[in-house]
Amino acid sequence: METSPTSGADQGPCRCALIGAGRVGSALARALPAVGVAVHGPLGREATVPAEATVALLCVPDAEIARAAAAITPRPGLLVGHCSGATGLTALTGAGHEAFSLHPLMTVAGPDAVFAGAGAAVDGSTDAALATARELARTLGLRPVRIRDEDRVAYHAAASIASNFLVTLQDAAERLLATADADRELLVPLVRATVENWAAHGPERALTGPIARGDVATVAAQRDAVADRTPELLALFDALADATRSLADRRTVVTG
Ligand SMILES: NC(=O)c1ccc[n+]([C@@H]2O[C@H](COP(=O)([O-])OP(=O)(O)OC[C@H]3O[C@@H](n4cnc5c(N)ncnc54)[C@H](OP(=O)(O)O)[C@@H]3O)[C@@H](O)[C@H]2O)c1
Structure with missing residues (x-):
C-alpha cells in the first residue's frame, strides 16, 4: 500500500x-x-x-x-x-x-x-x-x-491517436454500417476483442481481415462500397488501407 x-x-x-x-x-x-x-x-x-x-x-x-x-x-x-x-x-x-x-x-x-x-x-x-x-x-x-x-507534444499526439482518433474511427464505421441498416451494438464486441488482442499480442499479430490475408479483390469491393455510400469517408478509408498494408508487410517480415 x-x-x-x-x-x-x-x-x-x-x-x-x-x-x-x-x-x-x-x-x-x-x-x-x-x-x-x-x-x-x-x-x-x-x-x-x-x-x-x-x-x-x-x-x-x-x-x-x-x-x-x-x-x-x-x-x-x-x-x-x-x-x-x-x-x-x-x-x-x-x-x-x-x-x-x-x-x-x-x-x-x-x-x-x-x-x-x-x-x-x-x-x-x-x-x-x-x-x-x-x-x-x-x-x-x-x-x-x-x-x-522536448517529447511532450509527440507523447500527447500519440495519446490522441490512441484515444480520440479511435472514437473518430468508430464513428466512421457506424456511419457506413448504418447504410446496411445495422447499428453500433454489432460493432462493440468486435472492437473490444480487437483492442484486447492488440494489447495482449501487439499490432502485427492482432491484425486480421482482407488486407492481412491479401484478398485484393475484397478490399477493392469494400472501397467501391465506401465511395458509393459514404464518399466523405473515402480519403480516410484509403489512408487507413495504405497504413494497414504497411503493417501487414511488417507482419510478413516479423512472422517470416
Ligand atoms: N479532461 C481530461 O480528460 C484530461 C486528462 C488528463 C489531463 N488533462 C489536463 O488537465 C488540465 C485541465 O483540463 P480539464 O479537462 O479539467 O479542463 P476543464 O474541464 O475545461 O476545466 C478547467 C477549469 O480551469 C478553470 N480556469 C481557467 N483558467 C483559470 C485560471 N487562470 N485560474 C484558475 N482556474 C482557471 C476553468 O474555470 P472557468 O470555467 O471559469 O473558465 C475550469 O473550471 C488541462 O491541462 C488538460 O490538458 C485533462
Whole structure:
C-alpha cells in the first residue's frame, strides 16, 4: 500500500492546493483525499494558495497554465505543477517556480474518473519535484513515466491517436454500417476483442481481415462500397488501407 506522498521541497507530508474546478480539478479533489492526500480546493480564479500548501497543482486549460502560474507567488517549500500532457515545464519555471508535471493518461469526463491502473507522464525541474510527481502519481494508482519537455507534444499526439482518433474511427464505421441498416451494438464486441488482442499480442499479430490475408479483390469491393455510400469517408478509408498494408508487410517480415 502507498504511503502518503511527501513534498519534495521539505519532505513533509504533501498538502495539495488544486487550482481549477473543471473536470480534472474536481476528479482529483475526490481521488486525492481518498488515498490520504490533504487537499485544498478545487480553487477558482481569484483564490490564493493557502500558506500550508506544499504543492499547487494547476488543473486549468493548457492555454491558461502560464497565467495561472504567474498568479502564484513563488516561495521555498512550494512546488507548482500542471496536469497537461502537451505542455513542458517552462510555463511554470518561467514564473519562478520549482515545477513538476503530472499528466494522467486517462480520459477524465467528471468527478468520478478512475485513475488507478492508468499511466501518467511526469517530469520535474529538480530531482525533488520529479520525486514528488512520481509519488503523487503512484499514490493515485497511476504508473509514472518521465516524459521531458522536448517529447511532450509527440507523447500527447500519440495519446490522441490512441484515444480520440479511435472514437473518430468508430464513428466512421457506424456511419457506413448504418447504410446496411445495422447499428453500433454489432460493432462493440468486435472492437473490444480487437483492442484486447492488440494489447495482449501487439499490432502485427492482432491484425486480421482482407488486407492481412491479401484478398485484393475484397478490399477493392469494400472501397467501391465506401465511395458509393459514404464518399466523405473515402480519403480516410484509403489512408487507413495504405497504413494497414504497411503493417501487414511488417507482419510478413516479423512472422517470416
Ligand atoms: N479532461 C481530461 O480528460 C484530461 C486528462 C488528463 C489531463 N488533462 C489536463 O488537465 C488540465 C485541465 O483540463 P480539464 O479537462 O479539467 O479542463 P476543464 O474541464 O475545461 O476545466 C478547467 C477549469 O480551469 C478553470 N480556469 C481557467 N483558467 C483559470 C485560471 N487562470 N485560474 C484558475 N482556474 C482557471 C476553468 O474555470 P472557468 O470555467 O471559469 O473558465 C475550469 O473550471 C488541462 O491541462 C488538460 O490538458 C485533462
